[in-house]
Structure formats: C-alpha cells, structure tokens
Amino acid sequence: MSTVSPHSATPGELDADGRVTGLPADLVIRQLYLGCLSQASYLVGDRSTGRAVAVDPRRDVDEILEAAAEDGLTIERVVESHFHADFLSGHLELAAATGATIGIGSAGTTEFESHALADGELIDLGGVSLEVLHTPGHTPESISLVVRAAAGSDPVAVLTGDTLFIGDVGRPDLLASVGVTAEELGSSLYRSLHRLLELPDSTLVLPAHGAGSACGKALSTETVSTIGAQRATNYALRPMTEEEFVDIVTEGQPSAPGYFGYDASLNRQDRALLDEHEPPRPLDVVAVLDAMERGAIVLDTRRPEDFVAGHLTGSVNVNLDGRFSEQVGSVIPVGVPIVLVGEADHALEAKVRLARIGFDDVVGVLTEPEVVLATEPDRASRLSRLTTSEFSSRRADLGDSLQFIDVRNPGEVATAPLEGARNIPLATLRDQMTSLDPQRPVVVVCAGGARSLIANSLLRANGFDDVSDVLGGANAMGVAPGCSISTGDQPDSEA
Numbered sequence: 001m002s003t004v005s006p007h008s009a010t011p012g013e014l015d016a017d018g019r020v021t022g023l024p025a026d027l028v029i030r031q032l033y034l035g036c037l038s039q040a041s042y043l044v045g046d047r048s049t050g051r052a053v054a055v056d057p058r059r060d061v062d063e064i065l066e067a068a069a070e071d072g073l074t075i076e077r078v079v080e081s082h083f084h085a086d087f088l089s090g091h092l093e094l095a096a097a098t099g100a101t102i103g104i105g106s107a108g109t110t111e112f113e114s115h116a117l118a119d120g121e122l123i124d125l126g127g128v129s130l131e132v133l134h135t136p137g138h139t140p141e142s143i144s145l146v147v148r149a150a151a152g153s154d155p156v157a158v159l160t161g162d163t164l165f166i167g168d169v170g171r172p173d174l175l176a177s178v179g180v181t182a183e184e185l186g187s188s189l190y191r192s193l194h195r196l197l198e199l200p201d202s203t204l205v206l207p208a209h210g211a212g213s214a215c216g217k218a219l220s221t222e223t224v225s226t227i228g229a230q231r232a233t234n235y236a237l238r239p240m241t242e243e244e245f246v247d248i249v250t251e252g253q254p255s256a257p258g259y260f261g262y263d264a265s266l267n268r269q270d271r272a273l274l275d276e277h278e279p280p281r282p283l284d285v286v287a288v289l290d291a292m293e294r295g296a297i298v299l300d301t302r303r304p305e306d307f308v309a310g311h312l313t314g315s316v317n318v319n320l321d322g323r324f325s326e327q328v329g330s331v332i333p334v335g336v337p338i339v340l341v342g343e344a345d346h347a348l349e350a351k352v353r354l355a356r357i358g359f360d361d362v363v364g365v366l367t368e369p370e371v372v373l374a375t376e377p378d379r380a381s382r383l384s385r386l387t388t389s390e391f392s393s394r395r396a397d398l399g400d401s402l403q404f405i406d407v408r409n410p411g412e413v414a415t416a417p418l419e420g421a422r423n424i425p426l427a428t429l430r431d432q433m434t435s436l437d438p439q440r441p442v443v444v445v446c447a448g449g450a451r452s453l454i455a456n457s458l459l460r461a462n463g464f465d466d467v468s469d470v471l472g473g474a475n476a477m478g479v480a481p482g483c484s485i486s487t488g489d490q491p492d493s494e495a
Helices: 063-068 091-098 182-196 227-233 242-250 260-266 285-295 302-311 324-331 344-355 369-375 388-401 410-415 428-437 450-461
Strands: 028-036 039-046 049-053 075-082 101-105 115-117 122-124 129-134 143-148 155-162 204-207 298-300 338-341 362-366 384-386 403-406 442-443 467-470
Touching: 028 063, 028 362, 039 063, 039 122, 049 063, 063 075, 063 091, 075 091, 075 442, 129 182, 182 242, 204 227, 285 298, 285 338, 285 362, 302 324, 302 450, 324 344, 324 428, 324 450, 338 344, 344 362, 384 450, 388 442, 388 467, 442 450, 450 467
Parallel strands: 049 075, 075 101, 101 115, 155 204, 298 338, 338 362, 384 467, 403 442, 442 467
Antiparallel strands: 028 039, 039 049, 122 129, 129 143, 143 155
C-alpha cells in the first residue's frame, strides 16, 4: 500500500507552495504558477533518490531552483512540452544553472544540444518515472508526460502541456503562418486527446496554462483536474466526429499577440541567457531622446492615472499591474529597443517580465519622469479620457467622422456588442493602424478601460492627434457584464 505525502491526504489539491497533495510519499509534484502569463511550470521528483525533472520552466529560474532545494531535489532534466509561443522558456537558463540535459519531443529540432524524446520513452528517477506520450495537435512536437510513483503502477498524473487544459484544449491554429494548417493540427489533436482519455479517470490533469491564456478560448480558473472530470465537463471532449471537433476548436479563438511567432521560433534557438538580477541602467532625458532618435520605443510602466496626467510625448503606457508582458508583446514590435519609464524599485521587475517574452533589448530606465516633465514641459503630453456621457455627446457631435474602435477580443464582442463600433482587438491594433485615418478623431473602448488606455497611448505615439478612450469601458456603458477570462478573453487587469 502506498504511503501518503505528509502535506495532505486530499489528492489533487495544491498546498501554499504549489505541491500537489495526497501523493505517494516519495513522489513530489510542484506547480509553479505565474498569473500574469497564466503559465504553469512543474517540478517532478523522487524523494528517495533526490532526482527531479523540471517541465516548461519560465526564464527567470530562481523560483524553481529554490523549490527543488526545499524538497531536497536535484534537477537532472529540463523537458519542454512543446515550443511555446506565449513565453520564452527557461530551458537554457536552467540547464546552465544545473547541468541538466534538455528534452523536447522527437518531432522538434533545436539549435542547442537537446535530447529527442520518443513516444513511449521512460524518464526514470529511481522509483518515480515519467512516460513520454507524443500528443501533437497544438504543435507537431507536443508531448505529454504520464507520471507514475513506481514502475508498473497506475498513472498518478499527466502533465498535458498545451494539449489538454482544464475546460479546454490547445488551439491548433497558431502555426498557420509557417505552413501548418489548423485542420491538419486539429485532426492530430483529436487523436491525441483520445489517447489521453485512455488514462484512468483518477489521473490528475496538470496543464501548462490556465484562464486568461491566449493558447485557448475556454480555460478554467482551476489549474488541476482529473481525466474523469474533463471527460465529463470539457466541451472539446464530448462525443463528436473529427470534422466536428476541428470546427469547434478553431472557431472563436482569441487574437494572438504579435510576439507569439517570434517566441515559438526563439524557443528553438541557442540564445543569450537572462541575468535576472542585473537591473537596467538609469538614463537621463538626453539619453532617452537619443535612444528615441535611434528607433527606441518609450514604454511607460506607471499607473494609468499617472500616465494620463503627464508623460513623455511618444510614450506607450502598459502598467506593470496586470498582463504586462503579453500586452507589451501586443503593441510593441519584436526586436525594437525599449526605454523604460517608471519607479526605480520596479525597473528590474519590468526587465524580467519583458525577458519572459524575449524582449531583451532594454536600453535603460528613466526613473523620475515627473521631474523631467516639470523642467521640460514642451516634451510632455496628456491623454484624453471620456466619461460615458461625454462620449455620447462627442459621438452625437461628430457623427460619421468619428472612428469608434472596440479593442476587446472577438468572444467578448460577440457576447456584448457595441453598436457602431469597429472591432480591432488590442493584439492586432498595431498591425491594423494603417486602416485608420490619423486625421479623423478616434474613440477607443474595451471592457473596463485598461486595454483602451494602452490603445489610446499606442495611437497617440503613432501620429493620431485626436484620440480618447472611454472610462470604465463597455462595463460602464451598461453593455458588457465584465470581461470573462473563462471564455479565453484577456482581462483588463490581473495581478
């Protein structure tokens, strides 16, 4: 009879440190969840041998190293469930820190040294083992990892990567730009999911993402489930034909941020390592202006109210509170130098969060913008924000000359449309700006007002002079009940 971990006797719950409770005594599974990217890394280890595997680690690796040390584990392998598009993984950083080997599904190739994990291959930690299942569909090289506490024992858990989520499945449409069709991957995903459904109902499901991720459209806020629960409740696992499945999982997906393709490619490459402890260098206004002349974008990370009150002309505002990395990757092109504006205490955090999506070219930080704006007012700008009544008056006055832009995701708009608004999701606004007239007034709206302010600042930074957004967004207008992250939409803010 298996003994039970002292952390708890309730299987499938997480303790305060992310340990899965109720497991056999020698088995350690820790989920390290990053809310601002809705991303889960995992540490799987064997207490009896002290050996462990890290799965889908994020790029700043201190947390997972500390977790391993707390449980007396040594990370021997780093395994990627697939080439992630939504974040730059930390396999290279973790391998450099530990000497671990890197594993990727055998259908994937890398510029760096890695081990091709074959279908059915066992990663043996002594007693605990992980069996590799080739589960393509989200990407061609996607794998899942079946965890057993002892050789020949029933599965305890399966780490599903982006193949199976809680309440959803991985979207198969992200690789259309590189010649792999959604229909081809959707068919593969259908077969992969049926393979996972052969596992016992009691098998814990541990996915790579939760609610808010653009890697699916209906992810749950829960981050642990079971095969049985998903069989009973997941819309994509209902009995249906392969054709019906492909139709349902490709319809209504949220707009993918522009950096997704960049990260998917970068995760294959041998690249520079992140120093997560070195803060950006401080800049004065002369250095900032010089960087702007050379093509840098000024990214102001302060609170919206501070940015609205006054900012350096040409700045884009994305507040650190919320889905910072994802939103920056939606509105700032890849490969462009970035000058940060914000408090000195937050500069390192901003740098690390940008590095999580591969935006490493941070020129430096301007830490006292208020002083600069006070001494050089000709370089200062303010944003226009309208109450709902002010918007109604402005719309009546301007009529058809007003460009009314809704930057919510398509799923939000379908649920609660705004009459007369043109839907351009924030993730695609930068690419669609050329379809707007910079000489005509623009009013931007979202669900609650956070994304519309980002859009407002983006348009202003790109030559649109008459731009406003609506305070409180569609919620304040009495149209939207709120941004529901359970339908794959991006919340306006998330800690």
